[in-house]
Amino acid sequence: MQMDKQSQLVDTDAPASGTFRGLPRRDGRAIWVRAIVIALALALTAVLSDFRLFQATMVLAYAIALIGLNILTGFSGQISLGHGAFFALGAYATAILMGHFEMPYWIAIPVGGIVGFAAGYAFGRPALRLSGIYLGLATFALAVATPQLLKFHGVEEWTGGVQGIFLTKPSAPLGLPLSDDQWLYLYALVLVGIIYWIAHSLLESGTGRALRSIRDNALAAEAIGIDSRHHKFMAFGISAAFAAVAGGLAATAVQFVSPDAYDLFLSVSLLVGAVVGGISTLNGAVIGALFIVYVPTLADSISKSAPWAVYGVVMILLVYLMPEGIAGAIRKASRAPVSGRH
């Protein structure tokens, strides 16, 4: 039974990868959809309260991390249980750059991303010799070690040890009549736009096709001359960079970093968000991020005594009813009439 499910999953995956699902099809509708999404996202700035905008900024931050994870897991077929570590790295890099070097946030966050890329690439080189479940375990180790490494005394001068570091929330420039939360939300929107565009271009390029071919059949990919190791390292590095940008953005919104914020559960949450949203779709990232931010809160409001049981039930239902994630289910539903056309 379980075997059936799995092979079925792979089956549905294989043909779809050829047509490159997840990115809007290039028909006229896609542009309209995009324009509407952007307009709605901008409109939220005026409509939502500061607290809701703060939450929305967190959603966008997680969405960036999930785009990274989708590239890694969804498109190059590698599992990471340790992306919380890169998220933490970006957060700390941003906090240290802003705190110790007085670098403005809009430079610090991208620089954090570069640090994340370097770390991801360096970690990926040895780790990616491992495959499948073993890579999962290696990255798991990274996630487990992160909070303790951040508390390490030798780097306390920089990291602030257990007490962490405070960040100053950026204010709107040029005297724009926007609150700090409104401004940061807009900045986050721009970041998401850039990251989405990078991911989209990357996946539509030869690199993207190479990644998918490695995922679908590594041997065949090697046979047609694709350097699978190089592509895997790059995928890992880029996804780590995105996670780091996400961490920097989240830290700026929260205005505080401390080791306990980046435990194993964060890494697991990211993977959960990626799968629930839809693992090989970029649009799924936003849905997954909404899941990460709102479902625990929702579960908490349903049951105080067993919020994680509620969370578990929601997750099982989603995985069972929508094996391709929420974005996958939406696409399937919207595709039905389209396929009837031909």
Place this chain on the structure above:
Amino acid sequence: MTISRREMMASLAATMPLVTGKLAIAKDSSPGVTTTTIKVGHIGPYSGPASAYGTMGRSLGAYFDKVNAEGGIGGRKIQFISLDDGYNPSKTVEQARKLVEQEQVLFLAGTLGTPQNAAIQKYMNARKVPQLFLSSGASRFSNYKDFPWTIGWQPSFETEGRIYARHILEQMPNAKIAILMQNDDFGRDYLRGIEDGLGEKPTAAIVARQTYEVTDPTIDSQIVNLKGSGANVFIIVASPKFAAQAIKKGAEIGWSAQKYLVHVSNSTGAVLSAAGFENAKGLISAAYVRDVSHAKESTEPEMQDYLAFLQKYYPDADKSDYVNAMGYSMGMLVEKVLRQAGDDLSRQNIMKQVTNLSMRLPMLYPGVEVKTAPDDYVAIKKMQLIRFNGATYDKIGDQPIAG
């Protein structure tokens, strides 16, 4: 389907200004207060690594149920909103913003954890929302000059360190002291207190000091080194796991120094049983909340009231868990502040009352008072010294000691 969703969005968008407009009006008077209710917020770890402390929020909530059942405060019922942060400081920030901005609570009470409270300290002060009676012994929460809206209530680690130093000077004026300490703020706060308590030219002196990192797998070598110093007093400034290791290892290598154990790690169930009751016999610690590990056998009226309260309002509670006694005591403290504030339930007046307290709490050891002033944010300054007799703790002397 799509139409109804669009309609829903439209109606949502239409009501939004109304909602925010309403909130803006509420802000001008007293946030979180109506003629019939007072909103109080709390954040605690109901899930995650520190979920054992989640029960504090539950007993605090149960105490407010009791207050409400008995008629509330000045005709107002306390509406207690307690949220989970899973012991994750970024989540604490989100929940604090939710409580302050969405729920519009009058103040936060009893929020738990040092990094968690540190994460929201700036925000709460910028917003001028009281952050009351938080659960942490870190000295940064009694800094009334920079953070006038933040106040703890438990004795600070420094206070406790001074108490041990005083007791040592009194009992063994020529003691040679060895200290094992965790290498972070927690350890350093205690050390500062101990050094301060010993005074400028102490007759008793610290002859050895070893630190450990929370990441260390064991502390055996530190204990061996400390024993080698020839010290006859051993102060253990360690979190529970390491405290148990230290007591056990000290006994294994036959070190008979008088042990002092910090109060965060003096739980009989979690620490001393792991170390071995026989090994822990005779160690000295300090406490401010009464020992409830044998509450059921106690005949003291305070203990009876406490048990009756749990029975009625929180029957699932573990009655021998001191965390519940802390929640209960914190509830009384909040009740006192609200009663003292009378009809002026502005945040300014709340802080005025909070910094003008002088009271006893039944579940604290006799003689331990809660006393504050506008320039004194250390609410509890005395602790009762206690000695472990191999099964439970006995009081040392009848009076608590000031630190």
